Amino acid sequence: MDTTEVLPARREAAARIVEQREVLWRIALRAALLCARAQNLCRRSRWEAGRARRLLRKHVLRDAGTGAPRVAPRRTRRRSGARLVAVRPVR
């Protein structure tokens, strides 16, 4: 092969490599995107699971002997049952 044949052959090979890189780029982008979406879903899923666990402990399992300290119910103020009587000031 002389130089006149070698140079076009190299150019052709280089162009083929570039085309293959373009195809791989598309696949790699797609793969990276799916990976990032999966990580995002995992993160959200962990957060949701944590939230569900916290709500479960707070509202459902608090009296079920789970070891969580029992919170005393808040006292409400009792109102007197006596009727209100208006008192006129003495002059």
Place this chain on the structure above:
Amino acid sequence: MAQRRVLVVDDNTENVESLCELVRLWGYEVEAAEDGKQALAVAHDRWPDFIIMDLRLPDGDALDVIRRIKAEQADVTVIAFSGWSDAEAHARAAGADAFVLKPEVEALERVLVELRGLDPAQAGSKKADGHH
């Protein structure tokens, strides 16, 4: 902290959609342009912190687009990508701050993080200064 804005420039619709969503999931605000003309317009209007640009654009010379954007906004960080390894020298000569050879998607994320880490005050001060 304000979200960093990234302009993605690529003529391939499928790739630009994937890249935009990917960059968004990495935590950036994303704009897209499909050719050089649109890239210049969006860069002028939105003043992105980063531009990720394919060097193969349908309407001409991507290197010229980089030169023009850099002339207007010297502090924007341009990351060029191409399938041609020879393109790196040309891209850097035109003003690109980094070059990614296809198909190295991970390198793109690494470069974004590194460049953001090198000059953390840049994007924040840019927003505060108000370019327009």
